[in-house]
Amino acid sequence: MNPELTIGLILLLLIILTAIFAPFIAWHPPNQSLAPSLSGPELQYPFGTDSIGRDVFSRVLHGGRVSLMVAVPAVLLALTLGMLLGVPAGYLGGRVDQFLMRLLDIVFAFPAILLAIVVVSILGPSIQNLVITIGIIYTPRMARIVRAPILSVKERDFVGASRAVGASEFRLVTRHVIPNASAPVIVEVSLALSQIVITEAALSFLGLGPPPPNPSWGAMLSDSRQFMQIAAWNVLAPGIAIVIAVGSFQLIGHGLRRTLDPRQRM
Amino acid sequence: MIQIITRRLLMLIPILLGVSILTFGAMHAIPGDLAVILLGVERAQDPVALENIRAKYGLDEPVPVQYAKWLGNAVRLDFGDSLRLNVPVRDEIMRRLPITIQLAMMSVVYGLVVGGVIGTMAAIRGGWWGAFGRLYNIFGIAVPSFFLATLLILFGTRYVGFIPTLEYVRFTEDPVRNMMLMIYPTLSLGTGLSAVIGENVRSAVTETMSLDHVRVARSKGLAERSVVLRHILKNAMIPITTVTGLQAAFLLGGTIIVETIFAIPGLGRLALSAINLRDYPLMMGIVLIIAVMVVLASLIADLLYALFDPRIRVS
Numbered sequence: 001m002n003p004e005l006t007i008g009l010i011l012l013l014l015i016i017l018t019a020i021f022a023p024f025i026a027w028h029p030p031n032q033s034l035a036p037s038l039s040g041p042e043l044q045y046p047f048g049t050d051s052i053g054r055d056v057f058s059r060v061l062h063g064g065r066v067s068l069m070v071a072v073p074a075v076l077l078a079l080t081l082g083m084l085l086g087v088p089a090g091y092l093g094g095r096v097d098q099f100l101m102r103l104l105d106i107v108f109a110f111p112a113i114l115l116a117i118v119v120v121s122i123l124g125p126s127i128q129n130l131v132i133t134i135g136i137i138y139t140p141r142m143a144r145i146v147r148a149p150i151l152s153v154k155e156r157d158f159v160g161a162s163r164a165v166g167a168s169e170f171r172l173v174t175r176h177v178i179p180n181a182s183a184p185v186i187v188e189v190s191l192a193l194s195q196i197v198i199t200e201a202a203l204s205f206l207g208l209g210p211p212p213p214n215p216s217w218g219a220m221l222s223d224s225r226q227f228m229q230i231a232a233w234n235v236l237a238p239g240i241a242i243v244i245a246v247g248s249f250q251l252i253g254h255g256l257r258r259t260l261d262p263r264q265r266m
Numbered sequence: 267m268i269q270i271i272t273r274r275l276l277m278l279i280p281i282l283l284g285v286s287i288l289t290f291g292a293m294h295a296i297p298g299d300l301a302v303i304l305l306g307v308e309r310a311q312d313p314v315a316l317e318n319i320r321a322k323y324g325l326d327e328p329v330p331v332q333y334a335k336w337l338g339n340a341v342r343l344d345f346g347d348s349l350r351l352n353v354p355v356r357d358e359i360m361r362r363l364p365i366t367i368q369l370a371m372m373s374v375v376y377g378l379v380v381g382g383v384i385g386t387m388a389a390i391r392g393g394w395w396g397a398f399g400r401l402y403n404i405f406g407i408a409v410p411s412f413f414l415a416t417l418l419i420l421f422g423t424r425y426v427g428f429i430p431t432l433e434y435v436r437f438t439e440d441p442v443r444n445m446m447l448m449i450y451p452t453l454s455l456g457t458g459l460s461a462v463i464g465e466n467v468r469s470a471v472t473e474t475m476s477l478d479h480v481r482v483a484r485s486k487g488l489a490e491r492s493v494v495l496r497h498i499l500k501n502a503m504i505p506i507t508t509v510t511g512l513q514a515a516f517l518l519g520g521t522i523i524v525e526t527i528f529a530i531p532g533l534g535r536l537a538l539s540a541i542n543l544r545d546y547p548l549m550m551g552i553v554l555i556i557a558v559m560v561v562l563a564s565l566i567a568d569l570l571y572a573l574f575d576p577r578i579r580v581s
Contacts, residue, residue: 004400106284109557111519114537118553121541122296198410202523205412206538221416228420235420239413247408254404 005255011248019064026058059215077135082142090150149181194249306349345551366532377459385467406461470502511567
């Protein structure tokens with residue numbers, strides 16, 4: 001196990017645990033004004049309070065919940081749709097492949113964040129709409145990543161061998177091709193998760209995230225920017241939380257790539 | 267080479283058509299009467315204006331005809347008038363576009379220089395540089411542009427007084443001040459790019475270092491400096507060109523956030539305000555222009571790739 005993977009997994013575990021147990025770890029509720037506004041860090045309020053006197057520590061922990069609640073279903077949606085497009089494209093090849101890949105090229109011409117802003121502003125911001133929008137936007141990337149290894153795996157001898165002994169095409173794809181093409185996909189899921197956390201944070205930063213009072217890292221950052229010269233903790237806490245979350249998925253992705261791909265080992 | 271260029275230019279046509287169909291489709295997906303959407307509720311009170319817009323876009327005719335008319339106008343960069351600004355969408359886009367291109371180009375240069383140096387050093391020196399390179403490449407991506415921008419404003423205004431923030435002067439008015447105030451936006455937008463480029467330079471250089479021609483260059487006694495520059499980096503340039511081209515969409519998307527934070531009156535900031543104000547003609551114009559720019563950037567990257575790689579150039 002390489003150090004990147006280890007550190008990444010530890011950080012991820014930390015984020016998941018604090019997100020799940022946020023109500024038990026933070027001793028103040030996230031959405032209630034309890035204290036004077038913009039008070040500095042102290043024992044009672046480790047990260048200080050925000051402009052309307054809410055506990056920033058509690059809001060950062062609960063913000064992790066919202067972030068994961070968007071990112072994990074969105075990446076699963078993207079992976080499912082991406083496999084539905086990428087597996088046939090890679091396995092059937094030829095015209096189907098050509099057509100699907102050109103179709104994806106068209107979607108790639110639009111910046112992800114621009115698409116997300118347009119779609120969310122038409123659909124209206126809610127956690128559900130964020131998941132659907134981000135999931136669909138990341139589908140082309142997933143499809144491309146799923147397709148590439150399938151192109152080479154399907155030519156390998158063991159696939160031909162099971163075809164020779166009479167395995168059905170469905171069994172060939174699901175039992176032999178997909179499992180052997182999954183290594184780059186696992187890496188990509190981790191890297192996509194890091195991008196999705198940023199996308200969600202950027203959307204909430206622009207006011208298109210989960211509607212208030214849901215605590216969301218991006219919205220916390222943008223709300224407290226106007227007070228940052230007197231209460232720097234208010235922007236630093238959610239910002240560092242984003243960096244840790246994104247960094248953990250990046251570390252895991254890089255670490256997995258080095259473990260799974262012998263060419264990357266030095 | 268000419269053959270490659272023609273083939274690549276022909277490939278543009280289906281992609282650009284697809285991009286336009288998608289934009290056109292999105293416009294139709296907006297709920298409501300399209301004539302009112304394109305005119306705005308206020309101006310739609312005027313029956314003459316309503317009639318004109320219906321005729322211009324053929325809104326009473328079948329959808330393929332509507333698309334053809336819309337495309338005909340779009341090719342001439344006629345996207346109608348902005349609802350809120352009361353000027354032609356084309357004029358407003360043309361006024362803002364150079365600013366965004368300047369920011370994007372400065373970020374690319376920054377990304378290439380920083381990513382190139384860190385990636386190369388990480389690969390050839392290893393040790394401390396290697397560890398730093400890996401860490402930089404991971405956390406450079408992990409710090410979102412809007413957080414970096416916030417940090418730069420927070421600490422920049424405290425400790426670095428001479429760099430202006432939150433104001434804008436056109437390059438033509440005062441080039442020095444313009445470049446000064448582009449420093450923070452460039453850092454915000456270029457750091458993520460430099461990490462992506464850095465990681466690709468690192469792996470490309472690592473791979474190139476073990477190739478035969480590098481060993482030959484070393485064994486015939488070339489100075490280390492010229493081995494790195496002439497034999498390693500020149501080869502590593504090839505994948506880096508492609509990677510940089512692929513980042514065009516990421517970069518132009520990033521201008522939306524960075525320009526909004528630093529109050530730079532470019533296309534990105536215009537895009538966000540058009541979306542917030544439901545200024546649909548402006549929004550569609552910008553979306554289409556940005557997509558076309560991304561497609562053109564990948565075309566340029568492909569052509570550079572062909573230029574750098576003799577195997578492609580000759581065949």
